Amino acid sequence: MHRSRLALTAGLVLSAGLLAGGCGDPGGLRGAGSTPTAEAPTRLWPKLPPPSAPAEDYGTVESVPVKGVDVPGGNLYEVDPATVAKADFDKNPGIYSRSDAVYKETAKQLDACDTGHTADEKCPVLNAYYRDLTGDGKDDLIIGIRLARGHAENLDIRAYAMEKRQLTQIMDMGDAVLGVELAGHEVIVRAVSGMQGYEYRTVWSWDSHRGAMLPTTDEIVRSPNAPSRKPERKPEPAASARLTPSPDASP
Template sequence: MNRSRLALTGAFAALAAVLAGGCGDPGGLRGAGATPTAQGPTHLWPDLPPPSAPAEDYGAIESVRVTGVKVPGGDLRKVDPADVVRADFEQNPGTYDPSDASYRETVERLDDCADDDSGARERCPVLKAYYRDLTGDRKDDLIVGVSTPDDNLDIRVYAEEERRLTQIMEMSDAVLGVELAGRDLIIRAVSSLPGYEYHTVWSWDSHQKTMLPKRDEIVRSGNAPRRKTPRPAPSTSAGR
């Protein structure tokens, strides 16, 4: 018997003596009962053949250049958000089809953003812009929301790359609220299921060079209104 095993035997002997001397002590060791058997994951339908094509992409899968808008000194704070949105909408319809009435009306209302008339400016659908470094390059990115005639909110995010404007996110939905948490953009949207809402976390993906919906969940909501129409599918930038 080697030294380590002798030491272990001595330790067990000492423990047995303590237990014998403390018989009836309510603080002594007691059995916890039967331990449930651990169950590993069960793989369902292991013989499924691989799919022939990927499913429809959820959200943007690539960044999109926006031309015609200069970024002085590479600072997006020096660019008029309405100018950015107008150029982007004309070049990248995103969720909308160019023939869609809501899209055409939104583009027309964007012209009001540049009008000196106060009444026209009030019709401008571009909401207050926000700035946050979402890509991790230590430069603020531009976050804009556009109110559309179909009661949705079109959210677009822009980054500056070599003094060129790049759209790194675009989605449209019946939005209940938007939050910034660190470098994540969290969007709450109406669910078609009464009493619930969608929470989608958009995060920068350094491989795709775009914001991707990294986490999507449906949660209870006591104030989510009933929706009569299905939730619109988020934008897919493929093929732009």
């Protein structure tokens, strides 16, 4: 019998003997041993002075009204996404300056967009998606504006909602986007990282206090398409160094 099975059998026999002798568990509370002491987080540089200016924002963190666009009955399905992109990009450049080359080139491409819901190859506005992002039970509008080649921010992502019968921009960000996903009320953006084999993963969530989508989670993760690191193989010894037993050697 295996050693572990022998120990298990002996333990079962001893337990049976204790139960037969009336030495059962008397009940009541028993101590579980010492509990590790909880440690509070250690604060580093407690006398560090506050910063003189806030850090640069990742994207739009406030709602912006979009003027000049008629939304029939407040139904975002009835409005042309290219028309929304034109009006919003013209009035609200977002992270771009009106003097930037990327803004000028994209504005020219938006002027070439035809009206209608059919995507045009010359139009930089991608097919629109609809999802309730604010949690009010109504679908919001999500569009992507493909920027000119050669720019680090190759996709501008914007979201719109109807706030008090007014078309309102609730999200605006630009990045070297690898992919965009919708999960519940959140927008998940995967972007290129400077480290090979890794990518940025940013989760945008609705914030009712700010009235806009905020990047609530921003992390760098291993890319799912990155090749796995193969374990290093130790070099095999040379043939002359191997020991070969002689034919007459006893086993």
